[in-house]
Amino acid sequence: SFPGGRRDPADGDAVATALRETREELGVAVTATSVWGQLRTLPDRQGMTVAPVVANLGPLEALTLNPNPDEVEEVFTLPLAHLLREENQGYTHFRTASGYGYTLPVFLNGPHKVWGLTAIVTELTLELLVPGRY
Numbered sequence: 001s002f003p004g005g006r007r008d009p010a011d012g013d014a015v016a017t018a019l020r021e022t023r024e025e026l027g028v029a030v031t032a033t034s035v036w037g038q039l040r041t042l043p044d045r046q047g048m049t050v051a052p053v054v055a056n057l058g059p060l061e062a063l064t065l066n067p068n069p070d071e072v073e074e075v076f077t078l079p080l081a082h083l084l085r086e087e088n089q090g091y092t093h094f095r096t097a098s099g100y101g102y103t104l105p106v107f108l109n110g111p112h113k114v115w116g117l118t119a120i121v122t123e124l125t126l127e128l129l130v131p132g133r134y
Contacts, residue, residue, distance in 0.1 A: 001116075001117070001118045002052070002118060002121060003018070003021045003022040003024075003025040003026055004017075004018070004021050004050065005017070005021045005024075005025075008020065014038055014051035014053060015032060015035055015038065015053050016032075017051075018035075018051075018053035018055075019031075019032065019035075019053075019055075022055075024068060024071070025067065025068050025071045025072055026065050026066070026067055026068075026072065026075070027064075027065060027066025027067065027068070028057065028063060028064075028065060028066075030055050030057060034055045034056050034057065034058075035053060035054070035055045036054045036055060036056060037053075037054055038051055038052065038053050038054070039051075039052040039053075039054060039121065039124050039125070039128075040124070042117065042120060042121070044117055050117060050121075052121045052124070052125075054125055054128070060077055076110070076111045076112060078107070078110045078114070080129070080130070082109070082110060083107055083122065083126060083134075084126070084130065084133055084134060087108075087109065088107055088108050088109045088110070089105070089106075089107060089108070090105070090106045090107075090108055091103050091104065091105055091106060092104050092105075092106045092115060104116065104119060104120060105119045105120060105122070105123045106119050107119055107122060
């Protein structure tokens with residue numbers, strides 16, 4: 001999943017929350033000038049509203065990550081080229097107890113399967129970054 005968490009009273013908005021959470025969870029100080037924008041809000045399974053924020057962190061090789069072990073078990077990245085390969089893209093079908101069915105994206109063949117809300121945010125971001133290719 002991506003860095004994230006509840007909005008603190010001191011956070012001015014969703015962007016401020018995202019920047020704080022990224023600093024707290026990954027030890028990366030992202031400035032507001034690096035923020036490209038906010039994607040549409042999404043509901044999570046607990047009924048909370050998630051406000052994904054997209055920012056340019058620059059080359060990953062230049063970043064020094066210092067993950068908070070109380071909040072982060074593992075950090076991994078996937079290259080854009082990997083996410084764009086059709087053999088690494090799929091969909092998972094779900095059905096609720098009441099019979100309602102829905103389909104969500106999934107990204108395969110990396111160090112982990114990317115699914116759920118993380119895959120939805122990844123898909124929305126790919127649609128913006130490479131329209132026509134995804």
